[in-house]
Amino acid sequence: MSIRTVLLHAAPDSGFSDRLAFAAGLARQTGANLKAVYTLYPAGVPRVGRALSIYVNELVREAKEKEVTLKAQFEAAVAEAGVNGVWQTIEGEVTAALRDEVTFADVTVVSETRYGTVDDELAATLPEHLALACNGPVIVVPTGKPVPARIGRVLVAWKPSREAGHAVRFALPVLALADQVEVLTVEESKTDVSASGAKLAAYLSTHGVNATHRHVPEGQAGVVIPQEAQKFGADLLVMGIYSRSRLAEMILGGVTASLLVDPPVPLFVAH
Template structure:
């Protein structure tokens, strides 16, 4: 399946410029259009009580004021790149609106935000929420790190799990268009991962993807992935999100939680 529609989360948080640049470059590379979704109502804030209603109304008022310069930036970026697109304003909650829209997009672009403004705080939970609740792939763009002009080198962090399988299938058009792909497996106490990685490499070859396979033993999974992304010179990392329960990852620590907190490069994730 070709990539034809890129959905972009539009808001005034500190990650907007980076993810806009990524979404436009990604769309240009794969011949897609970009739909920006701008919402007025903040996520996670209930309409309960007079004080909260006043606070929410103020946030909505500010969102309306911030929309015009963001849309102008969006229009300029698309025009400069020769990419088509559309800007949509939704009155509802951003998390619900994006979750619904993911169904009708080939990939959705959001940000990892850690800078502490009100807009950053409101957007901070979106990557995790969409990865768990959506039926499509999500690309999480790091804030404040170099934005790749194109996806040339990709690392697939592989383990034989349902989530990793979903991520790879969603990523097939991207992998097919990349210059180099590496399937990375990590032992984590079992050598089954190595055999599964070899099988995935052969499966990708049947789709025209020329991938290599690298297996690591006796290494922390998250640290090993980050180090290999750097060594390979990857500008995209593909992985399944939360192959064990989210609660277990929060309590015990885990690969997904670690990478979402500080992505080394844009992450293409699916649950």
């Protein structure tokens, strides 16, 4: 399997420039086409009541005005990267529109967007909603952090779960192109994840991946993973998300919640 279509969430939030740069670089590295989807209807706003209708109409009008600048930025990035790019405008809500498009793309690029402008707040919950609702992988690009020119070093946060297995299989084309891949396991319970991590590194090598395994015998994964990403110099972090229920993560906290709020590097995630 290879990556042939990179799907980009196009919107006037503060993360657009960073995720556009990442998506264009990924398309260049993998030889993929880059498709941007721009939606006019705001996320998370119901179509109920006259007051809301007036508000929504105003947001749609603003979205049409902002599209001109964003599309020009997209076209410039595509030309600079030397990749094929398509811009699509949809009269619809962003999560539903992207969910429909994900089936026909190999990976979808969105942003971790901090609360700020109205556009930022409307986009803030998109990463987790999209990753949970879609049948494909999602890359969450941090806002305001350095964007790698290419993916050379990849950290795989591993535990033997269905979600982590999905993420690794989806990421195989990217892992094969990387210069170095580290499989990281963290011992948080009595389960022997170290042996599983070693097996994963050996499995990846059969796909031509230059993979090594590092095991941390004790620690909290939510703390160890970002520390190791920085120490390893990772350009991408691959992991499964919500191995336990989203409700449990919200109540008890968890690795998924903490990393989606503040990703140390771009996250390649799947559920």
